[in-house]
Every structure is written in structure tokens, then in C-alpha cells.
Amino acid sequence: MTKISTSVRVRPLAKDIDLRNHIAKQRESSNLPIIAGTTNALKPSVCVHGGRSVSAAGTQFNFPTSVITGEDQSAMFQHLGDPVLMALAGGRNATIIAYGQTGSGKTHTMLGPRGSLTIDAIQQSAPNCPPSWGIFPRAIFQILSSGSAPVIRLSAVEIFHDQAYDLLNYRAPLQVGSKKSGLKFKSRSTHLSGAEIVNGVHPPGCRCGDCWKEKNRLVAERRAMRERGEFGNGKASHRERKASTSTSPASSAPSGFATVGESVTRINSISDVASISSTIEATRTASSHALNDRSSRSHCLIRLEITSNVGGAGLKQTLLFVDLAGSERIAKSGATGALAREATSINSSLTVLGRVIQSLGTGKPHVPYRDSCLTRLLRSDLEGGAVVSVCICVADGEEHGDETVCSLRFGSRMSVVRNDAREEVAYYAAEEAAYNREQLRIAKIELADLEAKGYREKFGEGSNPSEIKSYLANKEQLEKYERQLLEARKALLEAKAKARRGGGGSVGVGALAARVGELKQGVDNMQGILMRERSIKGFVFPPKQLWVSKQALVRELQKMI
Numbered sequence: 193m194t195k196i197s198t199s200v201r202v203r204p205l206a207k208d209i210d211l212r213n214h215i216a217k218q219r220e221s222s223n224l225p226i227i228a229g230t231t232n233a234l235k236p237s238v239c240v241h242g243g244r245s246v247s248a249a250g251t252q253f254n255f256p257t258s259v260i261t262g263e264d265q266s267a268m269f270q271h272l273g274d275p276v277l278m279a280l281a282g283g284r285n286a287t288i289i290a291y292g293q294t295g296s297g298k299t300h301t302m303l304g305p306r307g308s309l310t311i312d313a314i315q316q317s318a319p320n321c322p323p324s325w326g327i328f329p330r331a332i333f334q335i336l337s338s339g340s341a342p343v344i345r346l347s348a349v350e351i352f353h354d355q356a357y358d359l360l361n362y363r364a365p366l367q368v369g370s371k372k373s374g375l376k377f378k379s380r381s382t383h384l385s386g387a388e389i390v391n392g393v394h395p396p397g398c399r400c401g402d403c404w405k406e407k408n409r410l411v412a413e414r415r416a417m418r419e420r421g422e423f424g425n426g427k428a429s430h431r432e433r434k435a436s437t438s439t440s441p442a443s444s445a446p447s448g449f450a451t452v453g454e455s456v457t458r459i460n461s462i463s464d465v466a467s468i469s470s471t472i473e474a475t476r477t478a479s480s481h482a483l484n485d486r487s488s489r490s491h492c493l494i495r496l497e498i499t500s501n502v503g504g505a506g507l508k509q510t511l512l513f514v515d516l517a518g519s520e521r522i523a524k525s526g527a528t529g530a531l532a533r534e535a536t537s538i539n540s541s542l543t544v545l546g547r548v549i550q551s552l553g554t555g556k557p558h559v560p561y562r563d564s565c566l567t568r569l570l571r572s573d574l575e576g577g578a579v580v581s582v583c584i585c586v587a588d589g590e591e592h593g594d595e596t597v598c599s600l601r602f603g604s605r606m607s608v609v610r611n612d613a614r615e616e617v618a619y620y621a622a623e624e625a626a627y628n629r630e631q632l633r634i635a636k637i638e639l640a641d642l643e644a645k646g647y648r649e650k651f652g653e654g655s656n657p658s659e660i661k662s663y664l665a666n667k668e669q670l671e672k673y674e675r676q677l678l679e680a681r682k683a684l685l686e687a688k689a690k691a692r693r694g695g696g697g698s699v700g701v702g703a704l705a706a707r708v709g710e711l712k713q714g715v716d717n718m719q720g721i722l723m724r725e726r727s728i729k730g731f732v733f734p735p736k737q738l739w740v741s742k743q744a745l746v747r748e749l750q751k752m753i
């Protein structure tokens with residue numbers, strides 16, 4: 193059994209001082225109160241001994257892996273990223289998690305400094321990886337430069353107030369359901385009546401004579417294909433044989449939960465990484481407070497699905513990057529109102545994560561995965577679905593002593609958790625495609641069935657047709673504004689990065705910032721109008737949750753085929 197690998201990264205004190213001065217200036221210019229204690233002269237408090245142990249506020253912690261200090265992103269990647277890539281090469285999935293208090297450098301470690309993930313940065317450093325890039329873009333850079341040419345598909349999800357949102361689809365809310373690979377052909381206990389047959393297509397689990405014949409035909413066809421060796425060269429290895437005989441191509445995956453219906457995009461080149469990263473940066477919820485001028489208010493999960501060719505069969509692995517939102521003392525961050533509520537939500541989901549780790553570490557029979565959306569989504573990885581590596585980010589400085597000790601304690605607890613990551617099994621593309629097609633056929637029937645039962649969004653019987661038309665036009669307009677806002681935010685990030693390097697004027701940045709402001713206003717107005725329209729009694733009825741998740745499943749399966 194292997195243990196979760198835990199490393200520590202210490203943010204240099206000088207960076208804290210720079211950041212404090214920058215925030216103090218920003219708050220002063222916008223007439224915001226400066227939080228007491230945050231502008232005090234800072235003294236170092238973290239002491240690293242021999243790259244393996246660290247002491248903070250008089251307490252010493254030992255870590256079997258490494259303790260890294262400084263700004264060097266490539267040195268940090270050697271400690272954190274290389275083992276993860278080795279796990280992938282060994283046929284396993286891998287997960288890397290950044291944990292720490294607000295402003296301690298989680299996003300910096302995982303992605304890179306704000307505005308650094310740009311096409312401009314790639315051009316400046318070609319053919320090497322941009323020096324400021326963090327683990328996520330560096331890992332893709334290494335995979336793409338390795339010459340193995342795998343197919344990489346990426347999705348990005350944020351968890352905000354315990355609800356999952358799609359970062360690649362304008363923060364569309366997502367359902368969290370049981371893992372896709374766990375989907376099986378369900379057989380219902382009751383005989384389904386002919387009344388449920390939609391457009392001549394039988395519902396899933398139907399036990400009529402025709403359906404039995406069809407099922408038997410499919411099984412016989414599959415067996416014949418296997419005997420003819422059409423699933424490979426006929427000399428499949430044990431691993432491959434195991435895969436080819438399973439009902440679901442990924443049925444060996446551990447149990448757990450996953451988001452349903454998130455957008456998945458293909459990564460073909462390193463410029464795609466820059467483009468996707470700026471989308472994530474522009475879409476992810478962030479705010480300014482006394483400890484960080486751009487503090488992430490959500491947990492961000494970026495999942496790569498890497499498909500490579502192994503002796504004629506496909507091997508599908510996942511590489512998950514988790515940039516957690518930072519734990520926060522409200523008195524120190526100066527958060528009030530919505531910001532304080534966000535901090536409470538972040539802290540409570542981190543507490544659940546702490547409880548899960550505590551239970552896993554002490555071998556308790558019950559692990560409270562279900563208590564938060566974050567732990568539900570991390571369950572299969574923590575249970576041995578992936579090699580897990582954790583980076584505990586701490587900020588040097590006497591003032592952060594208590595939070596640093598808390599983070600290091602969490603790291604120590606994490607480092608005793610054992611998880612023996614399974615090896616992924618290869619599958620045959622043809623078999624997976626057939627399985628997905630079948631799943632799509634079933635999901636479409638179920639969706640049609642739900643629509644027939646009136647589960648999708650519908651208008652009241654007495655609703656005025658012109659009001660309906662205007663409502664639908666407003667919905668379309670909102671989607672348009674959201675698309676434009678995202679593009680404008682991405683352009684603004686690029687322009688700011690260019691201006692910092694002296695490659696462009698602040699006029700362009702100013703114009704883009706104004707455009708972002710206008711579009712944000714447009715989105716807010718449109719959301720307000722739609723909310724008012726929806727509040728008119730009997731005008732429009734929202735879709736039922738069941739329909740929303742089924743529709744998301746259909747979309748997802750369509751993308752997989």
C-alpha cells in the first residue's frame with residue numbers, strides 16, 4: 193500500500209510584503225478601510241530544515257517528500273509534477289491537490305501567477321515552457337512534448353457554495369451523480385407496458401419479446417466478434433482480455449460521484465492550454481480582500497482525460513488538478529456580507545475534507561464523503577482510483593503562524609492516508625463506442641419520456657404568446673452577453689499581460705476593461721429581467737431536476753461518441 197504523497201511549498205515573505213503594499217494601495221484608492229494588522233512589518237516564521245521538515249510557530253513537522261521554498265516553478269514541478277507523470281506512465285490515474293490558507297499560493301502553484309497563461313508568454317519562451325507556468329500547464333506541456341501523441345480532453349468545474357458549475361460553459365450549474373462508468377443496463381422489476389413506448393422505441397429495461405431478441409442478438413454478435421479476433425490481434429494480454437469482456441468499458445473504475453454533462457474540450461497544442469486557462473481564470477469566481485487581491489472563492493477541479501494507444505487497445509487515464517479555495521479567518525481577510533458568506537462556505541467544505549482525511553487516516557469504518565460536494569467528487573480518487581499528491585501551501589510571516597500550523601497539521605494527517613492506486617485497464621475503442629451508443633439510445637428514450645410527462649421548462653396555459661416570445665428572446669440575449677463577456681475578459685487578461693511586459697499601451701487595457709464592465713452590466717440586467725419574468729405567477733414553470741440531469745447525460749454521451 194502506498195501513502196498519499198505530501199509536499200509543502202512556502203511562499204516567500206518578500207512576496208507577502210509586495211502583495212500587502214499592492215492591496216493597501218488598491219484599498220486606499222478605492223476608499224476601502226485597511227484591515228488592522230495587515231500592514232504591520234512582517235517577520236519570518238517558517239523555518240525549513242534539510243528540505244524534509246519545517247517548523248512554524250514553534251511546532252516542527254516532518255514530511256517524507258519535500259519542502260520547497262522560493263519562486264522557481266520548474267523546481268517545484270520536479271518535486272510535484274514529475275511523480276505524477278511517472279504514475280501516468282505506470283498506467284495509473286493521478287490527482288494533485290493544492291491546499292492552504294487564502295493567499296498562500298495555491299493558484300500560483302497549480303496554474304501560475306495571474307495573467308501568465310497567455311499565448312504571448314508561449315511565444316516569448318518558445319521552445320521552452322514559460323518559466324512562470326504552474327503544474328497544470330507544465331504537465332500538459334510535458335505530455336505534448338513527449339511525442340507519445342495521446343488524445344487529451346479537458347473539463348473544468350468549480351464548486352461554489354457547495355454547488356458544481358461548468359467553467360467551460362459560462363458557469364452552467366452541473367448535477368453531481370453516481371460515476372458515469374458505473375452506468376449499467378438497468379432492468380426494472382415490473383413489466384413495462386406498451387403505453388411507455390415512445391415513437392416506436394421501447395424504453396430501457398423493457399422485457400417484451402422483441403427486446404429480449406434484440407439483446408440476445410447483440411450478445412451473440414459481440415461473442416462472435418471476439419472469437420473472430422476483431423477486438424484486437426487475437427492474442428490479447430490478461431489486462432486486455434479483462435477489459436474486452438466487461439459490460440462497461442470502464443467498469444473497473446472505483447465507485448464514486450462525478451459531475452454530469454460538463455463541457456469537454458480537446459487539447460491539441462500548447463496554445464489550447466493558454467486559451468483554456470484564460471477561460472478558466474476569467475470565469476472562476478474571485479474577489480479581492482485584505483489578504484489577496486484576487487482570491488478564488490471556489491474550489492476548481494480541472495480534469496484531463498488522456499487516451500493513449502497500448503498495443504492496439506486504448507488506455508484511458510485521468511489526471512486531476514484540484515486548486516482548493518483557501519481557508520480564511522474572516523477577521524483577518526476583512527470579508528463582510530457576501531464575501532463573508534463565501535468564506536464560511538469555503539471553510540465548512542474544507543472542514544468536511546479534514547474530517548474525511550481524519551477518518552481515512554485513522555481507519556474509521558464511516559467516511560463522511562457525502563457531507564460536501566467537494567468530498568463526493570474526490571471520493572474515488574481518495575479511495576484508490578488515483579495516485580494522490582498534495583501540496584500544502586503556506587505563507588511565511590509571523591502573522592500567518594496559526595494558519596500555517598493548521599495547514600501543516602492537515603498535511604501531516606494527509607501523509608498517513610494510504611491509497612493503493614489501481615492500474616487502469618485497456619479497452620477496445622469499438623466496444624466502448626458500442627456501449628456509449630447504447631447508453632445514448634437509452635438516455636434519449638428516457639428524455640423523450642420525461643418530456644412527454646411535461647418535465648422540461650414549460651409555460652402556463654394562459655400565458656401570452658408575445659410574452660413567451662420576449663422571454664425566449666431575453667434568454668437568448670443573456671447567453672449572447674455571457675459569451676461576449678467571457679471573450680472580453682480573456683482579451684483583457686491577454687492585454688494586461690502584454691502591458692506588464694511593456695508590449696502594449698494601457699489605453700487598450702482601459703477600453704477592454706470598460707467593455708467588460710458594460711457587458712457585466714448587460715448580463716446583470718438580463719438576469720434581473722429573466723428573474724422578474726420567472727416570478728410572474730403561472731407564467732413559466734422551471735424544468736424538473738430529473739429532466740435537467742437526463743438532458744446533461746444525453747449531451748455528454750453525444751460528445752463521447
Ligand SMILES: Nc1ncnc2c1ncn2[C@@H]1O[C@H](COP(=O)(O)OP(=O)(O)OP(=O)(O)O)[C@@H](O)[C@H]1O
Pocket residue numbers: 202203204207211262263292293294295296297298299300301304305306484486487488489516517518519585
Ligand atoms: N511561491 C511564490 N512565489 C512568488 N509569488 C507567489 C508565490 N506564491 C504565491 N505568490 C503570489 O502571492 C499572491 C497570492 O497567491 P495565490 O492567489 O496563488 O494564492 P491562493 O492560495 O490561491 O489564494 P486564494 O485561496 O485566496 O485564492 C499572488 O500574487 C501570487 O502570484
